[in-house]
Amino acid sequence: MRKNAVLSHCILALVVGCVSICxxxxxxxxxxxxxxxxxxxxxxxxxxxxxxxxxxxxxxGQRIATFDNDGTLWVEQPMYVQLAxxxxxxxxxxxxxxxxxxxxxxxxxxxxxMKAVAASGEKGLMQLMAATHAGMSVEEFQKIVTEWxxxxxxxxxxxxxxxCVYQPMIELLAYLRANGFKTxxxxxxxxxxxxxxxxxxxGIPPEQVVGSSVKTSFQMIDGKPQLMRLPELNFLDDKEGxxxxxxxxxxxxxxxxxxxxxxxxxxxxxTAAGAGPHLMLLVHHTDATREYAYDRQSPFGKLDKALDEAxxxxxxxxxxxxxxxxxxxxxx
Amino acid sequence: MRKNAVLSHCILALVVGCVSICxxxxxxxxxxxxxxxxxxxxxxxxxxxxxxxxxxxxxxGQRIATFDNDGTLWVEQPMYVQLAxxxxxxxxxxxxxxxxxxxxxxxxxxxxxMKAVAASGEKGLMQLMAATHAGMSVEEFQKIVTEWxxxxxxxxxxxxxxxCVYQPMIELLAYLRANGFKTxxxxxxxxxxxxxxxxxxxGIPPEQVVGSSVKTSFQMIDGKPQLMRLPELNFLDDKEGxxxxxxxxxxxxxxxxxxxxxxxxxxxxxTAAGAGPHLMLLVHHTDATREYAYDRQSPFGKLDKALDEAxxxxxxxxxxxxxxxxxxxxxx
Numbered sequence: 001m002r003k004n005a006v007l008s009h010c011i012l013a014l015v016v017g018c019v020s021i022c023x024x025x026x027x028x029x030x031x032x033x034x035x036x037x038x039x040x041x042x043x044x045x046x047x048x049x050x051x052x053x054x055x056x057x058x059x060x061g062q063r064i065a066t067f068d069n070d071g072t073l074w075v076e077q078p079m080y081v082q083l084a085x086x087x088x089x090x091x092x093x094x095x096x097x098x099x100x101x102x103x104x105x106x107x108x109x110x111x112x113x114m115k116a117v118a119a120s121g122e123k124g125l126m127q128l129m130a131a132t133h134a135g136m137s138v139e140e141f142q143k144i145v146t147e148w149x150x151x152x153x154x155x156x157x158x159x160x161x162x163x164c165v166y167q168p169m170i171e172l173l174a175y176l177r178a179n180g181f182k183t184x185x186x187x188x189x190x191x192x193x194x195x196x197x198x199x200x201x202x203g204i205p206p207e208q209v210v211g212s213s214v215k216t217s218f219q220m221i222d223g224k225p226q227l228m229r230l231p232e233l234n235f236l237d238d239k240e241g242x243x244x245x246x247x248x249x250x251x252x253x254x255x256x257x258x259x260x261x262x263x264x265x266x267x268x269x270x271t272a273a274g275a276g277p278h279l280m281l282l283v284h285h286t287d288a289t290r291e292y293a294y295d296r297q298s299p300f301g302k303l304d305k306a307l308d309e310a311x312x313x314x315x316x317x318x319x320x321x322x323x324x325x326x327x328x329x330x331x332x
Numbered sequence: 333m334r335k336n337a338v339l340s341h342c343i344l345a346l347v348v349g350c351v352s353i354c355x356x357x358x359x360x361x362x363x364x365x366x367x368x369x370x371x372x373x374x375x376x377x378x379x380x381x382x383x384x385x386x387x388x389x390x391x392x393g394q395r396i397a398t399f400d401n402d403g404t405l406w407v408e409q410p411m412y413v414q415l416a417x418x419x420x421x422x423x424x425x426x427x428x429x430x431x432x433x434x435x436x437x438x439x440x441x442x443x444x445x446m447k448a449v450a451a452s453g454e455k456g457l458m459q460l461m462a463a464t465h466a467g468m469s470v471e472e473f474q475k476i477v478t479e480w481x482x483x484x485x486x487x488x489x490x491x492x493x494x495x496c497v498y499q500p501m502i503e504l505l506a507y508l509r510a511n512g513f514k515t516x517x518x519x520x521x522x523x524x525x526x527x528x529x530x531x532x533x534x535g536i537p538p539e540q541v542v543g544s545s546v547k548t549s550f551q552m553i554d555g556k557p558q559l560m561r562l563p564e565l566n567f568l569d570d571k572e573g574x575x576x577x578x579x580x581x582x583x584x585x586x587x588x589x590x591x592x593x594x595x596x597x598x599x600x601x602x603t604a605a606g607a608g609p610h611l612m613l614l615v616h617h618t619d620a621t622r623e624y625a626y627d628r629q630s631p632f633g634k635l636d637k638a639l640d641e642a643x644x645x646x647x648x649x650x651x652x653x654x655x656x657x658x659x660x661x662x663x664x
């Protein structure tokens with residue numbers, strides 16, 4: 001290209017760039033949120049921490065936002081998605097384990113007898129974890145998870161689980177990132193159960209996913225190093241575990257934290273105790289028609305003490321029914 | 333400003349931008365490296381993984397590079413810096429612990445009797461760790477580390493430890509980042525011992541520092557949540573621990589890994605077993621004049637089996653004396 005042509009291309013690029021920035025600035029970054037208090041508070045918070053020179057300005061590197069996953073970013077009813085995976089996996093593996101027909105907690109899973117499964121307690125849960133989450137390499141497990149998520153359906157909405165994510169939260173993640181935030185998942189769910197799909201669905205890469213984990217062992221198998229998953233819990237990323245994991249994995253205190261249950265209470269407390277500006281938000285499941293309505297009595301995602309603390313301290317509580325225009329992405 | 337003035341400013345900005353890009357492209361990104369094999373191999377590797385459309389192209393998000401710290405990015409002789417910290421800290425705290433004068437391993441530290449310290453074994457080391465690394469909040473510990481690093485001097489070079497980093501590696505870190513790599517530290521050293529200063533010195537933010545750690549406890553102290561450091565090892569990030577930690581913290585396999593001792597062997601093996609292109613490099617300390625010369629017999633940073641494997645498999649081995657023009661940054 002001749003110099004003049006290069007120059008006019010550059011000018012054109014500048015003009016197009018300016019126009020697109022202006023259009024973006026005018027459009028609504030959270031179109032699936034009603035114009036109620038939560039949306040206004042979020043927009044005001046982002047405006048103040050990104051206003052250079054203002055007293056509440058936070059430099060880009062310190063704009064850390066942490067999100068719980070189950071019940072905050074995707075559906076956790078009628079049971080945690082990972083529990084649905086465990087149950088399907090037990091059924092799939094059952095032909096190789098004839099003793100499961102007569103041994104709890106496996107018998108309970110195969111009979112659909114959730115009371116028997118629950119009665120097997122923590123020991124039973126660990127047995128189910130060991131049978132379904134261990135004994136293979138990290139890569140093999142990720143393949144199993146990916147295949148299952150590509151086939152299994154959420155029973156109420158008849159769509160695949162990665163489509164049972166909350167559209168308003170997807171927009172919020174993108175909006176925060178567009179404003180220089182680094183978005184993390186900090187979930188009680190298994191980290192290897194999330195990493196295969198969080199980048200595609202949430203835009204959150206593997207290295208920004210913090211979760212519960214099993215121990216792994218580095219082994220040379222046929223001269224090739226493998227990380228094998230062991231039937232032993234490494235870390236439970238729930239309640240007090242969340243601020244502990246945030247410090248261990250991220251090494252910075254979030255300035256914004258998002259949850260929906262008592263399992264998130266300590267993460268929000270840790271965020272609230274930061275020196276600078278901070279935002280704490282709970283998603284309250286109030287929409288029995290479009291999703292589910294549950295809180296203090298729910299076996300999954302119980303929201304009780306954290307709701308009291310939110311009300312007492314003025315944390316944002318999203319009333320799903322009234323604050324969200326839509327729940328799920330429109331495409332299936 | 334009037335429109336014309338805005339436009340000419342834009343054009344000026346563009347021209348200045350283009351000129352500075354051209355100058356950068358022509359200048360040497362690794363000026364402290366001699367034009368020997370290691371530099372050539374690094375440049376060739378980066379060129380091939382960043383060439384869009386070429387068979388070895390690696391997308392930006394997958395360009396993960398992991399660096400050991402002690403002996404790879406900064407000095408680890410005459411002892412690990414963190415051990416020097418422990419010894420200074422024991423001396424500082426000794427007046428409050430009169431029993432240390434007669435109890436090992438503390439007596440050994442106070443007398444400068446390293447043989448007695450070594451004889452106390454792992455149990456002794458854990459006692460020293462507990463006395464110097466636990467019993468305070470995470471923030472308090474970071475403050476202690478920062479103050480110590482601002483005052484302590486490396487005995488041979490008479491400069492502060494954060495100035496005893498390797499200038500050629502600082503350039504390499506910046507060069508990789510300029511080419512879309514995400515640079516991580518994966519060190520046997522304590523993660524909270526590194527995070528207070530790695531961003532300033534290496535350009536590596538806290539969330540990209542993986543290291544050994546003690547357990548922490550989430551506690552409400554005077555109504556304020558605190559993460560308290562406990563006298564119990566949480567994770568030892570060395571040897572097999574390095575690939576385990578890489579999977580746990582990063583969740584992706586590195587395409588480039590840099591170390592200097594047998595503690596890095598498994599990290600390099602894990603990197604070498606990746607499906608795509610990969611680069612493995614060991615820093616060999618061969619310069620007794622400008623730094624230190626040590627390998628198979630050294631109590632710190634022992635390089636023996638990893639050197640054999642590097643020679644056998646063609647991993648890059650940097651001969652510090654011949655491959656590096658300078659060792660440390662010029663400013664003190």
